[in-house]
Amino acid sequence: MRKLLPLLLSYIxxxxxxxxxxxxxxxxxxASASNYFDFKTPGxxxxxxxxxxxxxxxxxxxxxxxxxxxxMKVLLxxxxxxxxxxxxxxxxxxxxxxxxxxxxxxxxxxxxxxxxEDMSLYNIDRFVEEVEQVRQTLGLDEHNFxxxxxxxxxxxxxxxALKHQDKLKGLIISNxxxxxxxxxxxxxxxxxxxxxxxxxxxxxxxxxEDFMNPAYQALVIDNYYKKHLCRLKxxxxxxxxxxxxxxxKVYEYMQGPSEFVPGGILQNWDRWNDLKQITVPALMVGxxxxxxxxxxxxxxxxxxxxxxxxxxxxxxxLAMWDDQQVYMDGVIxxxxxxxxxxxxx
Numbered sequence: 284m285r286k287l288l289p290l291l292l293s294y295i296x297x298x299x300x301x302x303x304x305x306x307x308x309x310x311x312x313x314a315s316a317s318n319y320f321d322f323k324t325p326g327x328x329x330x331x332x333x334x335x336x337x338x339x340x341x342x343x344x345x346x347x348x349x350x351x352x353x354x355m356k357v358l359l360x361x362x363x364x365x366x367x368x369x370x371x372x373x374x375x376x377x378x379x380x381x382x383x384x385x386x387x388x389x390x391x392x393x394x395x396x397x398x399x400e401d402m403s404l405y406n407i408d409r410f411v412e413e414v415e416q417v418r419q420t421l422g423l424d425e426h427n428f429x430x431x432x433x434x435x436x437x438x439x440x441x442x443x444a445l446k447h448q449d450k451l452k453g454l455i456i457s458n459x460x461x462x463x464x465x466x467x468x469x470x471x472x473x474x475x476x477x478x479x480x481x482x483x484x485x486x487x488x489x490x491x492e493d494f495m496n497p498a499y500q501a502l503v504i505d506n507y508y509k510k511h512l513c514r515l516k517x518x519x520x521x522x523x524x525x526x527x528x529x530x531x532k533v534y535e536y537m538q539g540p541s542e543f544v545p546g547g548i549l550q551n552w553d554r555w556n557d558l559k560q561i562t563v564p565a566l567m568v569g570x571x572x573x574x575x576x577x578x579x580x581x582x583x584x585x586x587x588x589x590x591x592x593x594x595x596x597x598x599x600x601l602a603m604w605d606d607q608q609v610y611m612d613g614v615i616x617x618x619x620x621x622x623x624x625x626x627x628x
Contacts, residue, residue, distance in 0.1 A: 347387045352383060359374065463545065565590045
């Protein structure tokens with residue numbers, strides 16, 4: 284027994300040493316998670332990261348913060364116009380694990396923000412300055428600020444970059460071409476691939492300008508949206524909520540009454556020849572089944588001065604949902620690569 288005692292004590296010492304090492308590592312991991320969630324929004328009462336930001340025009344817009352990272356902060360710009368942040372909630376399942384701080388945001392006129400009736404407020408220049416006001420209030424700058432815009436949000440992100448790229452660290456244009464006329468041409472191409480009887484049915488409602496007729500809406504959703512907007516058999520709840528909350532008046536004023544009848548104030552928007560002015564690192568995201576031409580998105584990545592291209596082979600306009608892993612892996616890699624590159628400078 285005396286001979287076995289030293290050996291037994293040795294095993295006990297190794298066990299204790301191993302346990303103590305694990306105890307040292309565990310708090311470190313907990314501290315990392317704690318740091319990510321260690322933030323407060325202004326005011327004594329905390330509201331889960333939600334902050335209503337006052338604009339100089341006298342209105343307020345809704346934002347919600349996730350995480351804490353001094354070098355990687357992403358502001359999400361939703362599409363529509365006048366959809367909501369809700370369909371961008373997909374990022375909640377990926378950015379926190381990547382330690383990326385991000386902000387959901389409803390633009391003026393969208394459901395969770397103020398919705399003034401004055402249509403003169405809903406123009407590109409004012410929206411660009413709205414994003415700038417939001418940026419300033421949130422304390423984002425060229426050392427940490429990434430702007431990610433999807434669809435109309437991509438248009439807005441391009442416009443912001445062309446005016447304020449000195450405030451940006453990186454730019455992500457998700458599923459949006461740099462020319463509304465090019466979008467209209469590609470949109471007509473996709474429509475032309477539909478069966479003739481379906482096109483005839485659509486035209487009956489369009490000629491009557493009966494765009495909100497439930498039968499017309501059902502035809503568009505079943506035969507266009509489910510092929511080119513989101514290809515999932517069952518649409519996730521965040522997408523449905525966003526569609527239910529769209530501000531139709533603002534949407535029609537800016538975009539037009541239907542995907543197939545572009546006629547709003549955006550119909551002549553074209554920044555294709557200005558892309559060469561964008562110097563910040565920029566990622567263009569295209570998808571095989573998108574309402575936008577993925578080839579145009581690829582070309583855009585070559586027209587900017589420091590561009591990359593992410594292709595989603597199974598995705599549509601909302602590739603963040605129907606080609607989720609490819610999309611999120613690519614976007615996160617871009618953000619982290621830019622962060623690493625600038626840290627070395």
